[in-house]
Amino acid sequence: MLEGKAVIEDTDMPDKMQIQAMASAYEALDLYDVFDCTSIAAHIKKEFDTKYGSGWQCVVGSSFGCFFTHSKGTFVYFTLETLNFLIFKGASYLI
Amino acid sequence: MEGAEEELERRSKFLKSLIQKKKTIEQQEQHDHLQHNNVRVRACDMPLPLQSRAFRCARDLLDSMPPKKLDSKRLALTLKKEFDSSYGPAWHCIVGTSFGSYVTHSLGGFVYFSIDKVYVLLFKTAVEPLDHS
Numbered sequence: 298m299l300e301g302k303a304v305i306e307d308t309d310m311p312d313k314m315q316i317q318a319m320a321s322a323y324e325a326l327d328l329y330d331v332f333d334c335t336s337i338a339a340h341i342k343k344e345f346d347t348k349y350g351s352g353w354q355c356v357v358g359s360s361f362g363c364f365f366t367h368s369k370g371t372f373v374y375f376t377l378e379t380l381n382f383l384i385f386k387g388a389s390y391l392i
Numbered sequence: 393m394e395g396a397e398e399e400l401e402r403r404s405k406f407l408k409s410l411i412q413k414k415k416t417i418e419q420q421e422q423h424d425h426l427q428h429n430n431v432r433v434r435a436c437d438m439p440l441p442l443q444s445r446a447f448r449c450a451r452d453l454l455d456s457m458p459p460k461k462l463d464s465k466r467l468a469l470t471l472k473k474e475f476d477s478s479y480g481p482a483w484h485c486i487v488g489t490s491f492g493s494y495v496t497h498s499l500g501g502f503v504y505f506s507i508d509k510v511y512v513l514l515f516k517t518a519v520e521p522l523d524h525s
Contacts, residue, residue: 334492342494351496352517354484358491362464364472365484366517386498387484387517 315388317348318373318384325351331379334358341384349386356383434511442479443503446514449474450507460509464488471514479516486513504520 303319310318325340338355342370345353347379353371356363357380431447438446453470457463468485475483483501486493494514497504501516 298516334490335494336492338492342496346496354493354495354517356486356491356493356513358488358493360464361464361486361488361491362468363484363486364465364468365471365486366476366482366484387482 303375303377305373305375308375309370311370314349314371317345319375319377321345322375322377322382326378331367334380337370337380341382344369345384345386352386354383354385354387357381431505431507433495433503434503437497437502439498442475443505445478446471446475446503446512447505447507450510450512453506454510462489464510467510467512471512475514475516481519483514483516487511 303322305315308315321341321344322337324344325337328340329336333375334357338357341357342353342355345355349371352368355364359379359381361381363383364386365385367385372384374381374383376382431451433443436443449471450467453467454462459465464487468487471487472483472485475485479501484495487510489510491511495513495515496517497515498518503515504511504513506512
């Protein structure tokens with residue numbers, strides 16, 4: 298069981314969804330080793346696709362930078378233990 | 393004596409052109425060498441022209457950065473913006489030395505490659521119309 302606590306760095310997500318994001322992360326870290334970033338990301342992405350519809354993206358790691366376009370209200374970036382988590386839905390809106 | 397001067401000038405020009413050709417060849421070889429040895433495709437679902445565009449863009453920017461100082465965010469931003477403007481929205485780019493990801497991407501819009509010691513993930517997702525409700 299993890300003793301660390303997740304810290305939200307940036308988000309435009311509803312609170313309930315944020316909680317789900319962190320819960321999914323805790324769950325993934327119970328299932329997979331901390332070095333298996335791809336499996337952790339896969340677990341979280343699939344969870345979100347199931348709960349909130351398809352098109353979610355997830356990046357997990359200790360050293361990365363990124364730029365992306367996300368749907369409104371679907372972005373969260375947080376840290377937990379030694380890892381950083383980025384979750385967002387990849388569609389963008391056009392007029 | 394006049395003939396000798398002409399001969400010397402002719403030989404001088406020949407040598408200069410020879411040196412220039414050698415430099416050009418060396419530059420080309422170095423270019424090929426860098427491309428061949430420093431860019432490695434890890435996973436891909438992308439037309440070749442787009443791949444080449446991504447590699448060239450990444451290479452140019454990394455070369456312009458101070459040695460041993462990686463600006464992941466800037467590289468990610470540059471790639472995303474270039475692809476958004478050239479191939480339409482919406483592209484996403486992740487750059488770093490230690491990360492894993494799991495994504496859904498558009499058909500033909502995904503490449504994961506390493507260049508030097510950096511890993512780059514570039515992918516495209518669908519664009520949805522604005523909900524007018």
